[in-house]
Amino acid sequence: MLQIKDLYYSIGSLEILKGVEWSVPKGKRSALIGPNGAGKTTLFRIIAGELQPDKGRISKPKNYKIGYLPQEEINIEGGVLLDSVMKACTEIYSLEKKITDLHNVLDPNPEQNQRWLQQLGEYEQRYESLGGYGLEARTQAVLSGLGFKKEDFNRDIDEFSGGWRMRVHLARMLLQEPDLLLLDEPTNHLDLASLEWLEQYLFDFPGTMIIVSHDRFFIDRLAQSIWELNHGQLEHYPGNYRYYEEEKKKRDRLLRKRWKAQVSEIKRQEDFIRRYRYEKKRAAQVQSRIKALEKTERLERPPLEKKLSFNLEAGVKSYKDVLKIQDLYFKYEKEWVLEGINLHLCRGEKIALVGENGAGKTTLIRLIAGKLKPQKGTIELGRRTKTGYYAQHQAFDLNLDSSVFDEVAHSVSTSSMPRIREALGIFQFSGDDVYKKISVLSGGEKARVSLVKILLSEMNFLIMDEPTNHLDLMSLEALEEALKVYEGSLMVISHDRFFLDKIVSRVVELKNKSLNEYAGNYSYYLGKRTFERERDLNAGRVNTKGQENGKKRKTKQQKRMEAEKRQRISKERNKLETEISGLEQRIEYLENRKKEIENIFCLEDTHRDVKTIVSLQKELGEIDKELKDSYALWEERRKSLDDLLQMKRKGPEKTE
Template sequence: MLSLNNISLTFGDQNLLNGISTLINPGERIGLVGPNGAGKSTLLKIIAGEITPDEGAINTSKEATIGYLPQDGVDPDPTCTVYEEVERAFGEIRNLEQQVRQKQQQVSQLDKESPHYQQAMDQLGTMQSKLEQSGAYTLQSDIEKVLMGLGFTPGDFNRSTTEFSGGWLMRIALAKLLLQRPTYLLLDEPTNHLDIESLRWMEQFLKNYEGTVIIVSHDKAFLNEITNRTLALDRGDLHDYAGNYSYYREKDKERQEHLRKAYQNQQKEIKETQEFIDRFRYKASKAKQVQSRIKKLEKMDKIELDEHEEEISFRFPPPERSGAVVMKLEEIRKQYDSNVVFDDLSYAVDRGDKIAVVGPNGAGKSTMIRIIAGLEDFDSGNREPGHNVTTSYFAQHQADELELDKTVFEIMREAAPKAKETRLRTILGCFLFQGDDVFKKVSVLSGGEKSRLALARMLLMPANLLIFDEPTNHLDMQSKQILQQALEQYEGTFMIVSHDRDFLDPIVNKVLEVRPNTTNTFLGNVSYYLQKVEERENSGRDVTGSGPPSTSSGSNGQHGLSRKEERRLEAQKRQKKYARLKPFKKKIDPLEATIEQKEARKNEIEQLMAAPDFYEDEERVKEVSLEYEKLKAELVEVYAEWEKLAVKMSEIEEEFSSD
């Protein structure tokens, strides 16, 4: 059992932790939640022994071990390969193996009749038993299983750690920690650098974990899947809830309601008491009662409402209408050195698509959306934007491009010179820049703050195609909800690379799965996609993932086939798919043209009917109104026919994608 006893910590004039105490029991799965800045990461560091509190203590048994994964800042040995770096976590086991070998050498040199022989044999038996219990004999397979579960391929094991990006280095650190199996496993935002497949593996691993797990995460679905208890930090206090994140939210809402009522009652009491004091302050006969009430007010513990109670919302400005096809990629080839990311990639984005882009890290998700955004060159093929398409793009690296000498507010003002100050401040408030925070220089912002500012700036730029690469990594629950609600109401088209299922599910209508040299489209949200993937796995089809981008060459196709043969088979497959799709495409193209024509006329009539003098001519009103109703009825029929064809075409696309 691990106990927190009266833990207090002050930063400047802020009481970050205000004498908090709790017991953490063996085997619990705990979600540690709270708004940004509440002290969640700090509390994990105190438990891990990296920060000493001003007051209080952490107590646990001598046998217990504590493992901690920070949000960032891991620093592996640059001289090690991936496998060697992970193996370093087991130095004690390797030392024990060396001691066993030395003891075996010693025993082999002793005379069996010697009095020291039996003593040495007993020592060797004890050491071998300890070695067996340590898991040494399964260590290699355990390391390989965890690395592959986190997205590495066998070919990555002998690559130098210097070849990997920061996100992959975090996975290496996570692998080391999971393999050490500490009694208390502390994870600070462990999902930020995982793709959906690694996330699913991680969930299963943690469900079966023998020790206690404490997780800080803004991924609601992940917390709901793993945790059975929630500790909520709020203005220095720790509230305890016997359930997962959704349970906490429900009970916290009830707590806030009780708190609000208590606050209102207290304010009423304060007002009445103050009125009595003001009325009788100078009456000698009431002096004793007045003094009594003054002391009562002074001793009263004032109830404060939580700051996050305030509701904030944001809406995108209505985008201009684009053409029916927003973006078309045809036979795109993209290669980095000897690594072919895409060969003959074709994909179309239609108006109104809300697309989640998923797949293993390194398969080309970010490369593909950068090509669509017009920010990435390609070796061959064609990129064709649709009519009247304007694009706005966000990725984490854009935070590094902000001008360091500008303030937060100046960055926003430059992006939208004509916007009202209240609107700029509202958007900044949505992304946790409140009060004087808007006057901070970019140079003093943390990496997460810069990322949030870059996202806020992007949202000011009017566009009908929004493209996001991991927009939620540095957002708290409230900010994610604000962005989610805004995207639900957004009338344009968007694509989002993300692994956050809870964020994506309510807002997307398609899932684009990107795998090495292939893409699959699923009509539905991410939960539907995961269901289909599970069915595909159970049916025995190949759904293996890909590791991080490699500089070494290798086959992108089927084993045992030459590249020329692969291309011939792929060409046959495309021709067969084209033949199947052709009759439907012949029907759907004119339907889309009809829809566009009728929608345009419908918009004209709506503008006409909005004119103040329209209703002065009764005959004209009757004529136009009849046309308007007829148009709406015709559009319902045309859309129904279009949807039937689109569904059939998607079924054919999926059939060929899964072959």
């Protein structure tokens, strides 16, 4: 176990770490979170030995290996990709060289070889125990999982860009299997397929790991505990990211309540002292209270609760059928991108469009938005459907001579005018920023102006391509809340899986030029897709012929397949059980909160406060909806787990 005791670190007069205490549990996956500048990377560098603390100590077992993936680009020596990554396993590489050298010096005379043969046997035994004979296959698997193609294996590392070189460094670390992995934003340079592969790999990793990541879904799936670094100190939350979100709110509310109570009590005592200071009869009481106040440890004033919110208006109500796509085909020049697409969207539905890069997601939404025309098929928008389309390239369509405020004002209705400043503030344009010229804005700022224009457009069908890019956490959460209660229809593409998980109720996957639909949120889609893969794998049959040697080979192959199947079932079982446990925690929290609200409604004072009633009714409605979705998702996961266990009990299917 790694132990951090009373750790301090400063840059000049700025204290970054103030007495950090942390016992990093062995074999557990932890996430380190906190605002930008809190000191997360500094703490990582101290643990990795790159920085020395001003005070405190870090104790770890002897020969404790730490693998550190930094956020910034690092220098990596050149060389052929496959060989270079394999050489990261230094002990295996050293043993391989020793074994080769011994084979080269063996004497034809057996008597001269006895000592060397004994040494060779020891080397080979150690080499085998470390997995040396399977190192190349493992290296290829890791590189493939991280997105490298087979033709890349013989390329020189110097040919790869910075993002791919970071993947090289990550591959080396994973193969070294250190005692502790420190991963600082490991998802930054990964596409979705590589990200999902890494999640599964880390889920099965036997060592200890600490992750820093802005990817909330990644943390939620992997972290068994959350450690928040703020104001130089750590606070522990024993659960995943969703648990942290709810528990953080509870703790903040309690902290504000305790601070207010203490302030009130101090004021009461000070009033007593002031009133009776000069009365002899009360002198003892006054002195007692003065001493008590002097000994009181004053609580630090907690920050005000910051929660940005705005209403997303849908405008005129559309008819029930919002979108119908029938037998749609589209191609660029000679290559077909979409073939036989069919899709139906109803009023109020929120769906995610997912798929690999290059699958045609952006092409499909541009067709729906009327920016492209299909070669065949129909796209029909329902009556009174008004479409708002957001894509990042729309930043190029802004008027560079306009101010931020005027650019938005020119595109919204009169009824939305009073909300412009509020919306711009939520998306990081505060104070005089609203009078900046569009021409001086960065690309990200221009994208946020385009997003505000769409959100205030009062359209009842929003089509959005990566709306979460360039948003800070508070703006992102405000957008999530707005879209959750938005009464219109939504089709969205996003790499932010946590965002999709909160918003959508249906996932549409674009694969092999056609659509597959999943009636649930993103977590449901992932679980269902994994189950489908397992089902397809287990549906295979080993074709054999009647020869005896063929039967023997079949038996060996069956044993290997059965072992692989047991391993896959075990991994999937662990994943399902983790998801079910998380859902049960969430359901328990929601049910308890529902009881709290119902009890509040029973209080006489509540009925005098109309705002409180409206707020609680709204929260109760959201809880009922989330409970319904959570129950359905729990039943689906439970059924998947039962099916998996049934599959395990049945064992492998026999072949004739």
